[in-house]
Amino acid sequence: xxxxxxxxxITETGKVAVMGGLGTITNTMGExxxxxxxxxxxxxxLKNPNSEADKQKLIEGLQTLTKIKGIRAFQIGxxxxxxxxxxxxxxxxxxxxxxxxxxxxxxxQNDPIHLKFVENCSALWEKVTxxxxxxx
Amino acid sequence: xxxxxxxxxITETGKVAVMGGLGTITNTMGExxxxxxxxxxxxxxLKNPNSEADKQKLIEGLQTLTKIKGIRAFQIGxxxxxxxxxxxxxxxxxxxxxxxxxxxxxxxQNDPIHLKFVENCSALWEKVTxxxxxxx
Numbered sequence: 001x002x003x004x005x006x007x008x009x010i011t012e013t014g015k016v017a018v019m020g021g022l023g024t025i026t027n028t029m030g031e032x033x034x035x036x037x038x039x040x041x042x043x044x045x046l047k048n049p050n051s052e053a054d055k056q057k058l059i060e061g062l063q064t065l066t067k068i069k070g071i072r073a074f075q076i077g078x079x080x081x082x083x084x085x086x087x088x089x090x091x092x093x094x095x096x097x098x099x100x101x102x103x104x105x106x107x108x109q110n111d112p113i114h115l116k117f118v119e120n121c122s123a124l125w126e127k128v129t130x131x132x133x134x135x136x
Numbered sequence: 137x138x139x140x141x142x143x144x145x146i147t148e149t150g151k152v153a154v155m156g157g158l159g160t161i162t163n164t165m166g167e168x169x170x171x172x173x174x175x176x177x178x179x180x181x182l183k184n185p186n187s188e189a190d191k192q193k194l195i196e197g198l199q200t201l202t203k204i205k206g207i208r209a210f211q212i213g214x215x216x217x218x219x220x221x222x223x224x225x226x227x228x229x230x231x232x233x234x235x236x237x238x239x240x241x242x243x244x245q246n247d248p249i250h251l252k253f254v255e256n257c258s259a260l261w262e263k264v265t266x267x268x269x270x271x272x
Contacts, residue, residue, distance in 0.1 A: 032202070033169060033209040038216060039232060041177060043267065059272055066168075073169040077269030080174060080238060087266045094269045096175060102216060130223045131179065133213030133230045136195055 036135055037072065038099040040108075043091040045127040054124050055092050061121035062095050068111045070104035071097050091129075105132070172271055173208065174235040176244075179227040181263040190260050191228050197257040198231050204247045206240035207233050227265075241268070 048054050062076045075096040079089035099105045108114055184190050198212045211232040215225035235241040244250060 034211045034232065034234070037211065039211055039213060041232075041267070075170045075173065075175055075269065076272050077175060078272045080241075080268035080270045082238070082241070082266075082268040084266070086264050087268055089268075093272065094267065096170065096177075096269070098170070102218070105216075105218070128222050130218075130220070131177070131230065132216035132218040132223055132225075133211065133232070134216045136212050136214050136229065 033073075034098065034135075036100075038102050038105050039131075039133045040095075040097045040099065040105050041131045041133075042095045043088075043129045044093045044095075044125045045090065046092045046124060047126045048124075049092060058093050058121055058124050061117045061124075062093065064113055065095065065097070065108075065117055068108050068113050070099055070108055072100060073098040102134070169209075170234065170271075172236075174238050174241050175267070175269045176231075176233045176235065176241050177267045177269075178231045179224075179265045180229045180231075180261045181226065182228045182260060183262045184260075185228060194229050194257055194260050197253045197260075198229065200249055201231065201233070201244075201253055204244050204249050206235055206244055208236060209234040238270070 044058060046054050046058070059076060065071075066074050066076070075094070077094040077096065079087075079091065079094075083089065097105070097108070099108065180194060182190050182194070195212060201207075202210050202212070211230070213230040213232065215223075215227065215230075219225065233241075233244070235244065
């Protein structure tokens with residue numbers, strides 16, 4: 001029975017691994033991973049759009065934000081290579097943060113890491129546009 | 137032993153449920169669910185911004201897109217209640233689709249469901265702005 005129990009344990013462990021995989025964002029069989037989430041998407045235009053150093057400093061600053069409590073998923077991004085007329089691609093860098101609810105995004109705004117980022121990096125950008133969306 | 141085995145099965149099943157939860161986008165212990173993803177975020181301004189009927193027709197059209205192959209996560213959204221100076225909230229509806237790569241997003245553009253949506257709904261909007269981003 002000992003061996004039988006172990007085999008059963010392994011079987012269940014196998015199920016655990018599978019279930020874990022099904023839960024990820026690449027799952028197309030389960031629930032939409034963004035269901036009921038709060039999306040905070042920010043686009044940055046640099047004062048010196050041709051300064052690779054400024055762009056890198058902003059990217060490094062944005063990467064510090066990803067450690068803030070309540071961020072469930074994120075992308076520090078740049079424009080893709082797509083280039084149709086309706087596509088806006090004049091910004092230098094973007095940040096996309098996913099929160100469980102509006103309260104967590106509000107708390108993020110006041111997190112010391114976020115305040116430090118603004119202090120260190122706000123001189124780099126000429127314009128910021130934010131899109132905060134919730135599920136319809 | 138039968139009863140003992142059943143108890144163990146129940147225990148393992150409990151673990152399965154827990155692990156499944158850890159695998160979702162709400163997991164903060166695992167890998168970032170948006171790692172290396174292609175983000176396609178679109179904002180729509182209506183020709184008749186005060187028409188609730190037009191807004192609903194657009195939302196219903198957008199919801200048909202979520203069935204398209206290759207979409208790993210999505211949000212059909214509206215502006216959140218946040219309202220700082222830098223926040224753009226003049227659009228009526230938004231769509232956020234997550235793809236594994238640029239090729240899947242390109243295929244989505246030509247999917248018959250997407251082409252049908254444009255045919256049925258493009259008369260509703262005055263302006264569309266698209267942000268396609270990839271991880272820096």
